[in-house]
Amino acid sequence: MKKLLFILLLPFVFVACTGNGPEGAAKGFSESMAKGDMTEAKKYVTPQTGALLDMIGSMGGSEKMPTYPDYKFEMVKDSIEGDSIAWVTYKTPTGDEDVLNLVKQDGEWKVSMGK
Numbered sequence: 656m657k658k659l660l661f662i663l664l665l666p667f668v669f670v671a672c673t674g675n676g677p678e679g680a681a682k683g684f685s686e687s688m689a690k691g692d693m694t695e696a697k698k699y700v701t702p703q704t705g706a707l708l709d710m711i712g713s714m715g716g717s718e719k720m721p722t723y724p725d726y727k728f729e730m731v732k733d734s735i736e737g738d739s740i741a742w743v744t745y746k747t748p749t750g751d752e753d754v755l756n757l758v759k760q761d762g763e764w765k766v767s768m769g770k
Contacts, residue, residue, distance in 0.1 A: 677741035677757045680764040682728040684755065689726035689748045693717050701758060701765045723748035 680699045687696035693712055697705045711717055731744040731752055739759040747753050758767045 677733055677735065677743050677764045678730050680757055680766055681730065681733075681743040681745060681755045684766045685728050685745060685747075686726060688720075689723040691717065691720065691722040699766055701760060701767045704766055704768045707768055721748075 684696050684699035687693075687699070693708050697708055700708065708717075726748040729746040731746060733741060733743045735741045741757040741759075741764065743755045743757060744752055745755065756767050757764045759765070
């Protein structure tokens with residue numbers, strides 16, 4: 656009985672752990688950006704970062720960015736400070752490593768980029 660319960664609950668535990676933490680926001684943001692979907696990417700960012708993405712888009716910057724439709728997020732490591740600041744190191748579409756800064760706002764992790 657315990658084994659059956661474990662098997663039934665495992666998918667829900669996995670989704671809960673990956674979807675709401677800093678990794679989930681980093682994944683959603685990076686995969687959306689790799690596909691060139693700024694609208695979707697903005698769902699994972701702070702309002703200030705959303706304004707920055709809008710500025711880039713209005714200058715035609717998003718049209719000049721290469722897209723990687725088959726990109727799949729690969730986290731290298733994460734670091735969480737307290738309950739509101741995090742960093743996620745991940746593999747970029749070109750195979751390099753990069754770091755995303757995240758903050759928790761209104762209970763949700765959001766990517767935060769400076770100007």
